[in-house]
Amino acid sequence: MRxxxxxxxxxxxxxxxxxxxxxxxxxQLPDPIEDPNFHFNGAYDDNKVVLxxxxxxxxxxxxxxxxxxxxxxxxLTSTVDGLPLAIGEGAAGIGIARDLGTGLNAVPExxxxxxxxxxxxxxxxxxxxxxDGRIEVDGGQPSGFASPAGNDLPLLLDTVMAAQTLFxxxxxxxxxxxxxxxxxxxxxxxNDFLGVWAHISAKIQAVPDYVAMFLEVFxxxxxxxxxxxxxxxxxxxxxxxxxxxxxxxxxxxxxxxFDRYLRGDRRAMGNSAKRGMRLFFSRAGxxxxxxxxxxxxxxxHSIALPQIGPGAGDGIDGHDDTGRERVTGDPADRxxxxxxxxxxxxxxxxxxxxxxxxxxxxxxRHHMDAVTSLATYDQTQVLMPxxxxxxxxxxxxxxxxxxxxxxxxSNEVPTLDRALKDKDVASILDxxxxxxxxxxxxxxxxxVPLVVPSGLxxxx
Numbered sequence: 049m050r051x052x053x054x055x056x057x058x059x060x061x062x063x064x065x066x067x068x069x070x071x072x073x074x075x076q077l078p079d080p081i082e083d084p085n086f087h088f089n090g091a092y093d094d095n096k097v098v099l100x101x102x103x104x105x106x107x108x109x110x111x112x113x114x115x116x117x118x119x120x121x122x123x124l125t126s127t128v129d130g131l132p133l134a135i136g137e138g139a140a141g142i143g144i145a146r147d148l149g150t151g152l153n154a155v156p157e158x159x160x161x162x163x164x165x166x167x168x169x170x171x172x173x174x175x176x177x178x179x180d181g182r183i184e185v186d187g188g189q190p191s192g193f194a195s196p197a198g199n200d201l202p203l204l205l206d207t208v209m210a211a212q213t214l215f216x217x218x219x220x221x222x223x224x225x226x227x228x229x230x231x232x233x234x235x236x237x238x239n240d241f242l243g244v245w246a247h248i249s250a251k252i253q254a255v256p257d258y259v260a261m262f263l264e265v266f267x268x269x270x271x272x273x274x275x276x277x278x279x280x281x282x283x284x285x286x287x288x289x290x291x292x293x294x295x296x297x298x299x300x301x302x303x304x305x306f307d308r309y310l311r312g313d314r315r316a317m318g319n320s321a322k323r324g325m326r327l328f329f330s331r332a333g334x335x336x337x338x339x340x341x342x343x344x345x346x347x348x349h350s351i352a353l354p355q356i357g358p359g360a361g362d363g364i365d366g367h368d369d370t371g372r373e374r375v376t377g378d379p380a381d382r383x384x385x386x387x388x389x390x391x392x393x394x395x396x397x398x399x400x401x402x403x404x405x406x407x408x409x410x411x412x413r414h415h416m417d418a419v420t421s422l423a424t425y426d427q428t429q430v431l432m433p434x435x436x437x438x439x440x441x442x443x444x445x446x447x448x449x450x451x452x453x454x455x456x457x458s459n460e461v462p463t464l465d466r467a468l469k470d471k472d473v474a475s476i477l478d479x480x481x482x483x484x485x486x487x488x489x490x491x492x493x494x495x496v497p498l499v500v501p502s503g504l505x506x507x508x
Contacts, residue, residue: 075329078341080310081302085341086170087207092297096265100294101497102258103287108251108502109217110137111225111232116506117216117291120163123492126395127166127299132403132430133357134159136222140508148435158438159221160360160369162403165396167489168389169209170296173342177212179385179401181348182375184208197241202285204274210292214284218244245284252287253279257501262286298495301391301486306479317483324479327472333464334415334476343390343484348372350383352418352459354404354425355445358438367444368451371401383458392489394481398431406431409477416468418461422452 083090103109105118120134121127122142129135130143138155140147148155161179176184185208186194191201193211197218205211216222218236224244225233235243252258259279266286268275274285306325308316317325328334339345348371359367360374372381385401398404399411406429414421427443445451468476500506 075326076335077310077325077329078339078343081171081307081341085172086300087172087296088170090170090300092170092293093265095261096290096293097297098294099258099261099265100290100292101298101495102261102500103252103291104294105497105506106500106502107504108255108500109248109287110223111230111236112137113502113504114138114140114508115223117213117223118496118506120222121166123298123495126392126489126492128163128396130397132162132398132406132432134161134163134222135433137220137225142507144431144433146433148433148438154435155221156226157221157358157441158432160357161401162398164388165392166295166299167301167392167486168299168342169292170207170300171342173340173344173346174207174209175346176386177208178215180372180375181386183211183215196239200241202245202283202288204285204289206289206292209295210288213288213291213295214241214245217248249283249287253282255501258282261501265290298492299489301489303488304391304484304486306391306483307486309483318478320475321478321483324475324477325483327468327476328479331466332468332472332476333462337387338390344387346387348381348384348386349460350385350455350458351415351461352383352422352456353385353400353402353414354422355451355455356402356404356427356430356442358441359445363445363451365444367441369402383455384460390480391484392486394485395489403430405429408480409473412473412476412480415461417463418459419456419463422456422459 103117105116107113107116109116115137119142120129120136122129125143129146131146135146135148135155136159138149140149164179183193183195185192189201190199191203191205191211193201193205193208195201195211196215201211201214217232218224218241220226220233220236224236227233227237232244232247235247252262259282262276262282266272266274266276268277274289276282276286305316305321309322309325328338337345337347337349350371355369360369362368362370362374370382372384373379375381394408397408398406399408404425405411405414410429425446427446430442432442497506
């Protein structure tokens with residue numbers, strides 16, 4: 049039997065809803081994104097994009113030629129890998145089917161952090177790369193960027209995100225391999241960035257199809273500031289700028305319902321998503337950090353996230369990851385990590401710098417009372433390919449009350465004075481999942497090449 053509200057009750061219900069969330073006109077929303085907000089005004093040379101895509105999926109860039117950039121940032125897994133912690137060099141397969149290997153072919157460890165999504169990296173607001181920002185814009189550096197490579201970073205890199213592409217190539221557990229396995233691995237172990245990049249460039253120079261493509265894309269007559277006249281001219285700056293052009297072109301995601309709403313289409317989002325948007329930018333406090341065009345303040349914050357996995361080499365046994373402090377050396381930056389952008393956030397699970405939270409709702413609720421969430425963390429939500437020796441390291445920090453207390457003490461997220469109700473959380477999730485998902489990003493199969501110039505397998 050259905051019951052109808054009396055006129056008076058109906059009026060009260062409406063007023064309660066209106067008063068619970070600020071109207072859109074009272075909420076400060078970011079400006080709509082436009083082409084001039086992107087590098088190269090949102091337009092990239094088609095040939096350069098094609099070249100960059102081939103390089104992105106070509107295992108020739110790795111030391112043992114068994115992993116590509118696309119392995120951990122695959123188009124079929126929404127530019128991430130679906131794992132809490134990436135599994136790098138030595139494994140096989142993609143995503144949650146990644147194989148850890150056994151015996152001499154076993155991967156030595158999981159990586160310390162979650163694979164970051166690559167959407168909208170062509171936007172000009174990005175000034176730092178990686179979870180800890182160890183590569184960042186710095187006009188005082190010859191290259192224009194501060195990085196672990198110092199003055200060895202090539203000149204004329206297009207953006208900080210182009211610079212970022214070079215560093216997994218020089219990391220042993222990511223793409224280079226282990227000492228003694230190949231020259232790239234040995235150079236990486238010695239922190240010889242120039243040697244690593246020269247070695248990779250030489251491999252590319254030996255592939256005729258790549259040489260032809262680089263000669264066309266970086267033709268001296270085309271006005272490029274990094275001309276390629278012969279094979280030996282091909283270097284890391286050409287490789288990095290090409291990969292960046294591809295990422296920025298095919299992973300642009302600024303046609304979400306939220307974007308259309310900002311451009312004037314007030315019917316682009318449903319009522320619940322719009323209510324979630326208003327909560328996001330007002331009472332829920334999300335926009336305190338997730339602000340600006342990309343819904344990130346580009347800053348670094350501690351939100352008391354659980355620490356899982358092998359760690360980044362910090363602390364008494366190396367199982368801690370102190371985040372931004374590793375870059376700045378400032379203890380005040382301990383456990384701070386970069387605020388992630390949120391477009392297509394529904395496609396990039398799991399969440400956190402180490403993927404500690406398996407689903408978006410759990411991550412949202414963590415923000416409501418971060419310290420309590422940390423203290424009551426459910427370890428069973430961590431779903432990773434298992435191997436006993438690796439599993440033994442997954443919860444070393446979380447099983448140590450003193451370390452958990454230290455993470456909790458660093459928390460910067462205030463507990464909400466006015467708790468969000470379940471319907472509020474549901475509306476925020478509708479905004480994040482429906483309002484911030486670009487339909488163009490939901491099927492990226494067409495951007496994956498079936499073959500690459502080196503002849504190495506794209507899939508294995």
